[in-house]
Amino acid sequence: MSFCRGCGHQIHETAQSCPQCGAVTAHSTLAPAQGGSLWLPVPSLVCGVIVAFALFDPSDWDQDQVVGCALIAVVAIVLGGISLAKQKKGAGMAIAGLILGVVGLLGAIGSQL
Structure with a gap:
């Protein structure tokens, strides 16, 4: 088990998001893509x-x-x-x-x- 970064609620390691607050987990495939923005x-x-x-x-x-x-x-x-x-x-x-x-x-x- 791990803890949500948003609310601290205990969640399962394979959860895509927190069932309590809806925050996306760090290991989720729904996390925003890294690599920068389009400002340049x-x-x-x-x-x-x-x-x-x-x-x-x-x-x-x-x-x-x-x-x-x-x-x-x-x-x-x-x-x-x-x-x-x-x-x-x-x-x-x-x-x-x-x-x-x-x-x-x-x-x-x-x-x-």
Whole structure:
């Protein structure tokens, strides 16, 4: 027998949740998945998409637009890199944000050449 972390009620070792308070046990398959949250990969992807859409603007860019695009691209790259290094969850979004950020940064630099 073990004890519930939520209320201290004695429960069976194989119980998925506490019958007294309903708290999920530590060894339960219902426990939340480990690996991080989506707070880093989602903003990375959003910034990467913004920069990628900005590259479709056919007009000539002034200095402010280039700097803004480059900064947003750097944010996408940094957030994507940190997300890939620190957590497993959202790795696909982090990779997409990282790639779009690099493409956007290269496009911003290329627009000044």
